Amino acid sequence: MARFRYEGRDRKKIRSGVITATNQRGAIEKLREEGIRVTNILQLEETTLQKDIQIGNPVKREQFIMFLRQFSTLMRAGVTIVDAVHILSQQVESKPLQKVLVQVDDELRKGNSLSSALAEHPKIFEPLTVNLIHAGELSGNIDESLDRLATYYEKAYQTRQKVVSAMTYPAVVGVLAIGVVIFLLSSIVPMFVDMFASFGGELPLITQFVMAASEFVQQYWYLLLLIVAIIGIVFWMLRRDPKGRYFLDTVLLRMPIFGKIFKKSALARMTRTLSSLFSSSVPILQALTMVERVVGNEVIAKVVIEARDSLQRGGSLTEPMRNHWAFPPLIGHMISIGEKTGSLDHMLSKVAEFYEKEVEAETDRLKALIEPMMIVFLAVLVGTIVLAIMMPMFGMFENIDNM
Known part of the structure; x- marks a missing residue:
């Protein structure tokens, strides 16, 4: 509910005050029912305490x-x-x-x-x-x-959840790996530095590298935080700029392995939205305008805009799609068949179902492949640090045996 400050008059005197209503029209109607003829009304800005604090979408x-x-x-x-x-x-x-x-x-x-x-x-x-x-x-x-x-x-929710679940595992393992490495370099490795210095001999290259990395983390840890902050700020600035968003979405679609999933997910969303709008008899130009706003990828959205402009000039809906790297030939062919047979909504629905199944299959394959890869990656990182610590100790034990 919004709050409005009003000025008006009833039969006896000038009235002013604050009233709560859904919108300005509702506020005027409420005042009219009270016998007040409104001469001026202004919506008040809500303070932080008056606002309902919401993070993300207010409804799941x-x-x-x-x-x-x-x-x-x-x-x-x-x-x-x-x-x-x-x-x-x-x-x-x-x-x-x-x-x-x-x-x-x-x-x-x-x-x-x-x-x-x-x-x-x-x-x-x-x-x-x-x-x-x-x-x-x-x-x-x-x-x-x-x-x-x-x-x-x-359908859109299920597809999105598939993509999120495929991205979550490598992201969590990656953050965990970085955290473990930083902990080992900043807390465990320094405990052995003095011991290694007392040996007097030359340390293995792997040990020298790990000790140098440990010293860097201890002395310049703030640089790591600064780098993370700079990356976050640059990313935020790019997302706010139309050209920056287009660049990021291009990188996203062209990424090895993950790019296929993001592209098929965006195409599924585009075709599913168009199919729903056409099925409800929404005019095609209006439908394309709405799809451009909800597709969630600037690269795909730009092609949708070009398709709309092509239709306005009397051209083909599929021409911009056929000439763009992000659109497989399947989409252009299916839309052309739908246009010729008068069943465009049905064809788009079939394309959406195809790409939704493709996203599901790709994410299942990715999860099956990436789990062992991430485990090996984590084991190599931790194993390298452990090996760097253990190798000088093995050399020390050998010297003791020889004595």
Whole structure:
């Protein structure tokens, strides 16, 4: 709920104050019901204490999918939109979603449409959701639009989870390996430095290298933190700049091994979104504009924009895709067949299913391959440090035996 400072007058005197409402229109209506004619109204900025602190998406994706499924089921059962929203506002688990649904319920009871009420809350209801529901309102098939949305988000969520799970293991093992190496170099190796110095002989090259690395970590540890901070700042700055985002996404798609997974995941998301929009009779130019915003990769998004511009000039939808390295020939061929046969949504759905299965297969293969590789990598790092410590000690024992 937002807070508004207003000025106005009733039949007796000038009135001013602060009122809480969903939006400015709701605030004016509340004041009108109290007999106050508003002459000036301004939304107040919320202080840190007044704001609901949220990190990331306020509603978990699985909870949002369940909400869409339940909403669709209620609509199919013949429940009115107002009653369905009221029922769901009382039983959804997510507190932010529950709070928003109460406000949507109020808007519906004032005579506003469902899509316009949802559009007031863009942090939870993305433009894609609002447009598909609006299309359902126009066609009278809101239940189908809700079911289609639930399927879309479910598929996208599953694909994303596959990619995340494939990236998590090497990331965790990599951080663990770095942590173990730093601990050994800063805490364990220094304990043997004086002992090795008392030997008087020349140390093995591997021991000299490890001791030098240990000394560097102890004396210049702040440089390591500085390097990490600089990398983080550079990455953040690149993500804020359109050209920087395009560069990073290009690197991401061209990465060895992982690049295939990221590319297929982005293509699956693009084709799944287009299929859902076309199935709901959203105009093709509007659909392409929305896909460009939600695809999540600047390289793919740029090709989508070029495809939209090509259509506006009277050209082909597939021409920019066929001439771009990120798009396999399969997509261009399938879209061309869909255009000729009038079943573009069906063809795009088939392409999305194909790439979703490809992502699943690639991530399974990657996890099977990378687990032993990461174990070997960690063993080599730790083993090198242990060997560097043990080799001079073996030499010392040999000298004692010879004496």
